Amino acid sequence: MPEQPELTIQGWGPGGSRVARVEEAPDDDGDGSLELQADPDLSSALPRAARRHLARELGWTPRSTPAVRVGDIRLAPSRLPEDARAAMVALLGEENVATDDLSRLRRTGGRSYLDLLRRREGDASDAPDAVVTPGDTAETAALLALCAERGVVVVPFGGGTSVVGGLSGMDADDRPAVALDLRRMSGLHDLDLPSSLVTVGPGMRGPALEEALAPEGLTLGHLPQSFEFATLGGYAATRSAGQASTGVGRFDDLVAGLTLATPTGVLELGHPPASAAGPDLLGLALGSEGALGVITELRLRVRPKPRTTAYEGWSFRSWAAGLAGLQRLARHDLLPDVVRLSDPDETRANLLMAGGPGATALRAVLRGRGHGEGCLLVVGWEGLPTLVRARRRAAASVLREGGAVRAGRRVGESWRRHRFEAPYLRDRLLDSGLLVETLETAATWSALPVVYDAVRRALGRSLTRAGRRPLVLSHVSHGYPTGASLYVTVLADRNDDLPIQQWLAAKREATDALLAAGGTLTHHHAVGADHRPWLEREIGPLGVEVLRAVKQRLDPTGICNPGVLLPD
Numbered sequence: 022m023p024e025q026p027e028l029t030i031q032g033w034g035p036g037g038s039r040v041a042r043v044e045e046a047p048d049d050d051g052d053g054s055l056e057l058q059a060d061p062d063l064s065s066a067l068p069r070a071a072r073r074h075l076a077r078e079l080g081w082t083p084r085s086t087p088a089v090r091v092g093d094i095r096l097a098p099s100r101l102p103e104d105a106r107a108a109m110v111a112l113l114g115e116e117n118v119a120t121d122d123l124s125r126l127r128r129t130g131g132r133s134y135l136d137l138l139r140r141r142e143g144d145a146s147d148a149p150d151a152v153v154t155p156g157d158t159a160e161t162a163a164l165l166a167l168c169a170e171r172g173v174v175v176v177p178f179g180g181g182t183s184v185v186g187g188l189s190g191m192d193a194d195d196r197p198a199v200a201l202d203l204r205r206m207s208g209l210h211d212l213d214l215p216s217s218l219v220t221v222g223p224g225m226r227g228p229a230l231e232e233a234l235a236p237e238g239l240t241l242g243h244l245p246q247s248f249e250f251a252t253l254g255g256y257a258a259t260r261s262a263g264q265a266s267t268g269v270g271r272f273d274d275l276v277a278g279l280t281l282a283t284p285t286g287v288l289e290l291g292h293p294p295a296s297a298a299g300p301d302l303l304g305l306a307l308g309s310e311g312a313l314g315v316i317t318e319l320r321l322r323v324r325p326k327p328r329t330t331a332y333e334g335w336s337f338r339s340w341a342a343g344l345a346g347l348q349r350l351a352r353h354d355l356l357p358d359v360v361r362l363s364d365p366d367e368t369r370a371n372l373l374m375a376g377g378p379g380a381t382a383l384r385a386v387l388r389g390r391g392h393g394e395g396c397l398l399v400v401g402w403e404g405l406p407t408l409v410r411a412r413r414r415a416a417a418s419v420l421r422e423g424g425a426v427r428a429g430r431r432v433g434e435s436w437r438r439h440r441f442e443a444p445y446l447r448d449r450l451l452d453s454g455l456l457v458e459t460l461e462t463a464a465t466w467s468a469l470p471v472v473y474d475a476v477r478r479a480l481g482r483s484l485t486r487a488g489r490r491p492l493v494l495s496h497v498s499h500g501y502p503t504g505a506s507l508y509v510t511v512l513a514d515r516n517d518d519l520p521i522q523q524w525l526a527a528k529r530e531a532t533d534a535l536l537a538a539g540g541t542l543t544h545h546h547a548v549g550a551d552h553r554p555w556l557e558r559e560i561g562p563l564g565v566e567v568l569r570a571v572k573q574r575l576d577p578t579g580i581c582n583p584g585v586l587l588p589d
């Protein structure tokens with residue numbers, strides 16, 4: 022298996038060994054799916070109209086707020102006791118127990134706005150004391166037993182793309198901690214073609230799996246925005262959803278079985294194709310975020326690579342009309358594989374960011390049809406040509422009945438081409454004095470409009486400073502018969518004196534508001550450290566007790582990622 026590129030330390034994209042720079046992004050991989058915007062300068066990363074729009078909406082003047090040099094990031098010496106290190110070396114070999122600064126820095130935290138702020142300000146106080154890389158399930162289980170005996174916290178580390186503080190390693194007892202890096206377990210172990218099942222190591226990333234499946238004409242089809250760097254084990258541990266999850270299913274739906282190594286033994290979970298042997302324990306491991314043990318192998322459902330794809334745009338006069346249109350598609354079982362309805366603010370921002378004559382012409386056409394303040398919907402179908410044609414035709418007639426107007430294939434194809442670029446742009450906006458963060462939830466069709474209003478109001482209230490309001494961009498994606506997820510991107514003029522407190526207050530207000538309105542705490546980002554104060558509101562005190570009891574049985578000394586999932 023070829024080396025997978027390292028994620029840069031202070032932002033997004035592949036990084037060199039010292040400096041985190043977006044110029045190091047690779048070229049297009051040739052199949053048109055990863056056209057990355059590798060531009061270090063905001064003025065060329067964003068069209069002038071989009072910059073003017075941001076400045077006007079946010080009352081923001083771009084200013085230079087660069088990250089400190091990676092070499093200036095503060096890192097405390099490793100606290101791993103020498104005898105524990107020696108025992109780990111005896112188990113894994115010297116080359117698989119690292120305590121040097123760069124290895125530790127590379128495995129520090131994830132990629133939330135707060136993680137990035139800390140690293141950009143030179144703070145790595147949450148760094149692990151060592152990085153260990155076991156090679157298989159047996160070594161992982163032995164390492165967990167060793168750490169339990171010696172009181173060393175273990176934080177499984179996949180791609181490092183958590184956006185909920187999943188890798189913070191917080192521990193009430195402040196014990197030494199190791200990052201358990203899964204990169205040595207990234208092989209394809211078995212392909213059961215008749216059953217459409219593939220067995221893989223958890224450290225493998227999506228692009229490597231897709232590359233390995235391509236010669237067989239197969240695909241997994243899980244495409245989150247973090248696709249380039251996140252791992253398959255990370256997806257399972259966080260219950261991830263990809264951009265085509267409406268069609269192919271969430272990552273939970275793709276896991277047929279897995280192996281979970283815990284400090285007290287190894288669990289083999291899942292029995293494809295299906296089983297009625299009591300409650301499904303596989304569900305306990307999915308979304309367990311390293312708090313119950315380490316996922317060391319996965320059996321995943323794969324499917325034929327689609328023979329045809331069709332992406333296109335539609336426009337609705339209003340957000341309410343757009344939501345009603347999606348609901349109608351869901352009721353008729355006609356939701357496309359990719360579905361993404363932007364609210365008026367996101368629609369305007371996307372068209373301005375796209376820039377160019379095509380986007381300008383489209384805006385004029387939409388204005389002419391009374392959709393000037395409307396909502397763009399991107400839809401995509403994939404599969405056998407006859408099925409794609411039939412589903413597309415049926416969906417088109419339902420959309421038209423709901424007042425939608427076709428906006429053309431270029432809208433859909435353009436979204437598809439640029440869909441992995443936003444995190445690169447985020448780095449440039451962070452360099453220019455902005456707060457940029459996302460949050461997500463899901464709600465039933467009936468609750469969704471209320472949740473949407475509540476989140477926007479809460480963010481507006483919390484982030485308005487001296488009359489300057491934030492810009493809140495939302496879209497609905499991942500449709501279900503009963504509802505959909507809501508994804509929110511927020512931009513605001515950063516409070517340079519108290520940037521962390523500024524976001525913590527906004528996040529608190531928004532989370533309280535979305536829960537009160539009937540949304541879930543998280544649709545696909547997981548609980549991590551950031552959401553755990555609210556978990557009890559979602560699953561109740563007895564639910565939390567049940568999880569605690571399971572953890573107590575599998576991890577009696579509480580060394581498995583104690584900073585996530587369960588409230589203090």
Ligand SMILES: Cc1cc2nc3c(=O)[nH]c(=O)nc-3n(C[C@H](O)[C@H](O)[C@H](O)COP(=O)(O)OP(=O)(O)OC[C@H]3O[C@@H](n4cnc5c(N)ncnc54)[C@H](O)[C@@H]3O)c2cc1C
Nearest residue numbers: 179180181182183187245246247252254255261262311316
């Ligand atoms: C720019 C960006 C875009 C994103 N887009 C999406 C998106 O579209 N959809 C989506 O679902 N998420 C998205 N995310 C969130 C993130 O990518 C997912 O949560 C992903 O599943 C994390 O995978 P990872 O390998 O990076 O895990 P990590 O970040 O390394 O770990 C995440 C959590 O899982 C635990 N863990 C990791 N591997 C294992 C294992 N093998 N066994 C046990 N526990 C483990 C870790 O301890 C941690 O608590 C995005 C994040 C970023 C930064």
